[in-house]
Amino acid sequence: MPLFGPKQSKEGKRRMEHKMTLAKSSPEPSYDLSDCELTEVPSGIYALCKVLQKEVLLLHSNLLSSLKGGGILKDLCALRVLDLHQNRLSSLPDDIGELATLQVLNLENNKLTSLPEAVSRLQALQTLNCRENRLTDVHSAIGNMKSLRTLDLSRNRVSVLPKQLCRIKTLESLLVDVKQMVYPPAELCEGGTAEIMKALCAASGEEYTPPSHHLLPVLDAGTRSEVTPPQTDKHLLIQQEYDKSLQESFLNYEKLKEQKRREHLELEAQLQAGHQEQMVMFSQASQARQNVITVMAQEQDKMDGELTDLQNRKEQEKQRLVQSLQSGMEFIFARHCLRTF
Template sequence: MCVILGSPSCKVRILFYDVLIYYSLFQIPSGIFSLCKVLRKEALILFGNHFSSLKGGGSLSELSSLRVLDLHDNEFSSLPEEIGELQNLQVLNLASNKLKELPSSIGKLKVLQTLNVRDNKLKVLPETLCQLSRLRTLDVSGNHITALPKKLCNIRTLDTLIVTASDMKMPPADICNQGTETIMKYLCSECGIEYIPPSKVLLDQLDSPLDMETKWRKQSLRAMEEENLKDTLQHYQSLKVDDDNCF
């Protein structure tokens, strides 16, 4: 079920699940962050617009419950430091923008698991990125990055790291061509620490047997929620709204 909002020249769709979707817009909708909070949305999809700023949407602190933020295919050249206030964010998609740098506050996104900054104008990555202790997927390809922070090896959960190998000097291109594990082993060697496979790290993070029943109950409830979210996200890329349906 959905509701169409806006003028005849807009294309806006709100899904009554966990996802709020806006696309083909030139300005970020006023008060959209408050709307997310009121409707308790877990995903805000703003792909394929012409946004260069998040101003006008409200206070980013109102998105503290958000789990997915998709800003890909816009015109952002920078992001506000307040992005670090999204404490429950697990997926951040910033691909295909004009980002020249990432805010240092990105290191505050402690539960972030996926960060996609593919096809931007980044030259360096902030050292605070290395504080994302639960990050599992990082795509920095298609930028102007020639070196990775050595302390990236501190992210022991990182099992997918995508770079443009031909541009890399640290680690060298031949190392980067061999994939994530080889890159992480190289960075660990540079920092003088032992490489531990992400699979082992994730296994070691499991709760003790005494907590397993409680954990199972929580996971069962979360699995139901995630299945609904997954089904919705699988369709959002192909959503199309006829102008005649706007009012």
């Protein structure tokens, strides 16, 4: 971390502490630390996710430059969703491959220049969002990801796709920047995911079949040649159930994001209301102080006026007394003079 890098504000720290308290007390399967101005993952968070059996970790909209600080990534062994979008990540640690149950990895809007080969070990991963980074190529090992269904490489610097990508038979959506593509060529990429995969399969000498025709690795692929129509129907039913489960998983994730967004807005409103209340109290206190000062000033002016009046009266009384004495002395002197003559 840079010596003089960004720091978490008091408001960000207060928001983080509030969210950590919510995560510990809530039965929800998510641990939300999004939008807390985090410059590093708080200590012990990964272990807490394991202890609290959290399946979703939201760290998006922060200032993270790495995943260090949170503990051992392997503690996130039960995690299904890891949302890191809108941070400052320039690389991922090799132990990211330890997240064996991870299904959604959102890396959108970071500073990644490459993906480690360890990402290919995420065999349960179904959605990999790398949109808006600084990727220049894709490691050929990505072809080992047997469950990947969505891969977003758009708004990067990727112009060449590895042929090994055709090994991902479950890939349904592949997003690239068509205009900058060299291989497969741009005009072919305009045809969408199916055309790209067909071209990669042809270049690798493999037959292309739509993702919907492929059974999941959990099914017994060794008996496919002996599958009878009833068994085929059974496998298709399992496939449909899986698709339904996957769709529900994404819907739940989106609902959770929306819920957290509303909670964030509510928290912001509470913080804003608290801030406004403090400002009102401060204004009232300032006004009360000003009123006291005004009253004291008025009392002081009044006292000064009364003192001045008293001094004036004393001065006038003194002058009258002096004049009276002078008049008495003149009378006595005059009388004495008369007697003398």
